[in-house]
Amino acid sequence: MNKFFDQNGEWHWFTGGLFVSILAMVTYVLFEALSYKSYPFGITAGYGFVAALFRHLFSSLSVNPVIHKFATVPAAFVEFFMLIGVALGGYTAAKSHKNYAPEVIPAVWEKYHGKNVWKRFLAVIFGGFFLGWGAALGSGCTTGNILQGWAHLSLGSIVAGASFFVTGIITAKLLYPKIGGEK
Amino acid sequence: MILKILVGIIAGFIFGYTLQRTGITKYPRVTGLLLLKDFKVLKFMLTAVTISMIGFYILSDLGAITLHPKSLDWGKLVGGLVFGAGMGLLGYCPGTMASRIGEGKKDAWIGALGMVLGILFFALNFNFFKSHFLASSINGDLAANLGIHHWILAPIAAIIFIGIIWLANKVDDSRKIF
Numbered sequence: 001m002n003k004f005f006d007q008n009g010e011w012h013w014f015t016g017g018l019f020v021s022i023l024a025m026v027t028y029v030l031f032e033a034l035s036y037k038s039y040p041f042g043i044t045a046g047y048g049f050v051a052a053l054f055r056h057l058f059s060s061l062s063v064n065p066v067i068h069k070f071a072t073v074p075a076a077f078v079e080f081f082m083l084i085g086v087a088l089g090g091y092t093a094a095k096s097h098k099n100y101a102p103e104v105i106p107a108v109w110e111k112y113h114g115k116n117v118w119k120r121f122l123a124v125i126f127g128g129f130f131l132g133w134g135a136a137l138g139s140g141c142t143t144g145n146i147l148q149g150w151a152h153l154s155l156g157s158i159v160a161g162a163s164f165f166v167t168g169i170i171t172a173k174l175l176y177p178k179i180g181g182e183k
Numbered sequence: 184m185i186l187k188i189l190v191g192i193i194a195g196f197i198f199g200y201t202l203q204r205t206g207i208t209k210y211p212r213v214t215g216l217l218l219l220k221d222f223k224v225l226k227f228m229l230t231a232v233t234i235s236m237i238g239f240y241i242l243s244d245l246g247a248i249t250l251h252p253k254s255l256d257w258g259k260l261v262g263g264l265v266f267g268a269g270m271g272l273l274g275y276c277p278g279t280m281a282s283r284i285g286e287g288k289k290d291a292w293i294g295a296l297g298m299v300l301g302i303l304f305f306a307l308n309f310n311f312f313k314s315h316f317l318a319s320s321i322n323g324d325l326a327a328n329l330g331i332h333h334w335i336l337a338p339i340a341a342i343i344f345i346g347i348i349w350l351a352n353k354v355d356d357s358r359k360i361f
Contacts (some may be wrong), residue, residue: 005349020198024231025238029195032248040359041194043278047295051266051302066306067243071211083281085195086202090282091280093203102287105211106274123272124290128297129202129304130269131277136305138359139253139313139314142276145263151235153333154252156259157238157286163263164270165217171271179218 009099029136031078042144043086044135045070046079047164051132112176121174138163199282209283214274222351233344240337252323257316269301 004015027041048070055061055071062068070076094100105120112120135141138160140149147166151156202208207224215221242329253259270276273294275283280298283291300352305312 006336010206011201011204012232013205013226015202016207016227018234019201020227020231021234021238022322023197023201023237025242027190028239028248029242030190034186041198043281046281047298048276048302051299053305054303061306064306064309066302066309074187080199081188081191082195083211084279085192085197086199086281087195087285088192088280089199089201089285090203090208091199091285091287093200096332097204098201100287102289104289105210106288106290106315107210108214109274120290121327124293125297125300127272128280128294128299129301130265130297131273131280131294132269132303134264134266134269134301134302135260135277135306135318136262136302137258138260138266139258141278142228142270143268144280145253145259147231147235149253150232151239152250152252152323153236153325153336154324155321155325155328156253156255156286158325159235159255160259160266164267167264167267168217168271169219169267171268172214172262175271176214176218176248180218182301 005138009097016036020147021151024151031075035074040150041082042075042079042140043083044079044132044139044144045073045076045143046081047132048136049076052076112179197279198278199285201277202282202287208275208286210274210280210288212277213279217271222355225351226348229344229348233341233348236337236340236344242335250324252325254301254323255322256318256320258312261316269297272292 004012008065024041031041048066052061052067052070054066055067091100096127104117105115109120131141135144138145140157140160142161145157146161150161205223205227207227212221212224224232239248239250245249258265274281275294277298280291280294283343284295322328326336329336
């Protein structure tokens with residue numbers, strides 16, 4: 001059993017994959033039974049729910065079809081609390097295994113791009129912007145389009161998921177052109 | 184209302200806990216995958232995909248669920264390309280970003296803010312995106328499009344996924360970076 005739960009202190013990829021697949025199947029049945037949505041769990045709509053909160057600041061947003069959708073569909077509401085759950089789960093897992101290590105900049109980033117916080121924040125805010133825009137346009141992120149969409153053998157998700165890697169690989173190579181030579 | 188909140192938080196908790204314990208939320212992991220140096224995330228994803236694919240088809244045949252494959256439109260391709268660039272810049276995706284917020288990684292908060300702004304950008308320009316990328320679409324059911332039964336396609340897909348996992352595992356055993 002140890003092999004499945006301790007690979008240098010981490011779970012084996014198979015263990016993680018198995019747990020997520022069980023979660024995906026259980027939530028699909030549950031969500032459909034509770035008629036929250038007719039699609040398994042995703043993450044993007046949770047951020048969409050937050051974006052839709054801006055309608056309270058700018059009332060003209062209320063009539064926007066995208067904002068209206070995120071503001072009214074039960075799935076967005078559930079996924080918002082799922083986001084909170086993910087954060088709590090990450091916190092609990094890290095704390096309970098003594099690898100809770102807060103940081104402002106990832107160590108690898110710091111090694112190659114320096115300690116400048118604003119440089120990292122600039123990359124991250126644009127990165128987040130692209131994630132949100134892309135996930136909204138492509139109707140799903142890694143969770144919705146790969147973990148779920150590929151499991152449904154959805155044509156749309158196969159194209160979306162594969163295209164994540166096209167620009168993802170190019171961007172990562174541009175950011176870290178020198179990685180690979182060292183240990 | 185309370186039920187929705189509870190279901191969301193519990194499902195999210197299990198997801199976040201699993202992602203963290205499997206090491207998927209580590210910055211070098213997603214970046215390592217995109218640099219084609221560390222395939223753990225890929226092996227993890229394809230394991231989940233393969234098992235749940237079989238499970239979804241069984242559940243659907245039993246009538247327990249209705250499958251809703253996502254249709255193909257230009258938004259999937261263009262949105263996917265935009266999303267990929269974001270994932271490369273961040274080093275994580277929206278789900279792992281939420282877990283990283285919980286893990287005390289401060290830059291993930293800025294990423295989440297960016298993500299909300301990105302969704303607002305899409306919403307504010309929805310008419311443009313709709314007319315250019317979402318106007319026409321193809322049915323998303325791959326098996327139906329190919330005219331074959333899903334129990335013929337699913338094993339083929341499973342073999343492809345397992346083959347990729349096997350290859351990725353061989354490469355991972357032979358080298359480590361970061």
